[in-house]
Amino acid sequence: MTTALNGEQLAEKIIKASPDAVVAVDKGAVVVKSESLYQVAEFLKNTPELDFDYLVNLTVVDYMDYFEVVYHLVSLKHNHSLVLKTRCRDREKPVVPSVVGLWRSADFQEREVYDLMGIVFDGHPNLKRLLLWEGFVGHPLRRDYL
């Protein structure tokens, strides 16, 4: 059984590694600042006892006040999981650091999010639309699109 790691305990570890990165925390998820996202992700991946080597799912929820980027991480070795989140308040030009350098599975998923939600992943090697055609105007999965 995959153990869902306790967000509160994990947040303590993250704070030790990079202070003031954590914004909010609950039992299931840790929310970090978008500026320190890459740093935290690197910590989660490279710490041997955490070893999150498998980014299962990456998606975004549009809460109107802010976008929430959700990362579902799993460690194949320890068989535990974590939900990592980051928030982005700017609707005009939301920017979040790309994690393709750490987990290549983010490649298509970040492109999809950029395509449908309009979030720019800073540092993505090939950020262009994935499902819709070039020249399409707007980002249809936003709540205010239709």
Add this chain to the structure above:
Amino acid sequence: MAIRTEPFILNMGPQHPSTHGVFRMKVTLDGEVVVDLEPVIGYLHRGIEKLGETRTYTQIIPLTDRLDYVASMTNNFAYVLAVEKLAGIKIPERAEYIRIIMAETMRISSHLMAVGFFLNDLGAMMTPVLYMWREREKLLDLYEMVCGQRLTYNYMRIGGVSHDLPEEFLPAMKKWVAEMPRFIDEYDQLLSQNEILLARTKGVCILPRDTAVSIAASGPVLRASGVKWDLRKADPYSIYDRFDFEVPVGTVGDNYDRYWVRMQEARQSVRILEQAIAQLPEGEVCAKVPKLLRPPVGEAYGHIEAPKGELGFYLVSDNSIAPYRFHIRPPTLINLTALKDMVIGWKVADLIITFGSIDVCLGEIDR
């Protein structure tokens, strides 16, 4: 003396018999050797995630049928599991067993298609496919018996399944399960040691273990690369912890391993089916669930080991009748990330079979 060649861009698809749907590859070639590849997708995009936000939880079930249409009942399964996780619904025992029976037959059916078309891509035109379809056809008859449909079943419901198995289903199913090992032996005999198959697939287009993990490959593609990761064992959902089965794992991650893993998985699915049919209890097939379900505010990520890999549904509820966010994690879109890595340095003909070995379904990739 080296011959100077210029790179040549070949546009393969979206209408190409080997692309298993509407998929386009922009391939840069040096002679016959692939130097770069860019997949272009989206031709079948129907905006299912957006559509889901304006439908009730039950109305989404038929939409999920249109994802991986080769194994559409597993899509139902993953979705209803996610909703049940979100709303905290417990389902009756008999429904659990019926779901397992459906999911495992779907796995066999999907793997038969995958292997058949993989050989088609190899140049064994239609003959292996028809051998595979012989068995798949009987399965489709069984599904028709259960829910009246042969492709888009819409059989599972939040809290169970839509109706009980008909009287004539179990005898027919038992017969099919009893016959299946012999047919898999037959495929093995025809294919597994076939000289052409071995020459074309052994050591071809290897996906190393580290790359497979980094791109979050799942399903047979991941296991062929030597990673023993099957959600039925790693994170047992439904009642998979009650069954005895093995997880076949490949050694090098070449095209042959991806073929071999699928054949072995079909055998293991037969084992699960035998146990599930033997243990099938009597009783209700659907829990009492309100017609207009309003799950509590929150989120849930439900995932299953679909035939093609990890199929996940991420749902966010705001306590209304429709999900606030409905996200699908399609296994083959993410497995497709590996295609470029696998084929660079190999010939065009190898590209075709490697694409077949991933076993994509465009309905699921484009959504």
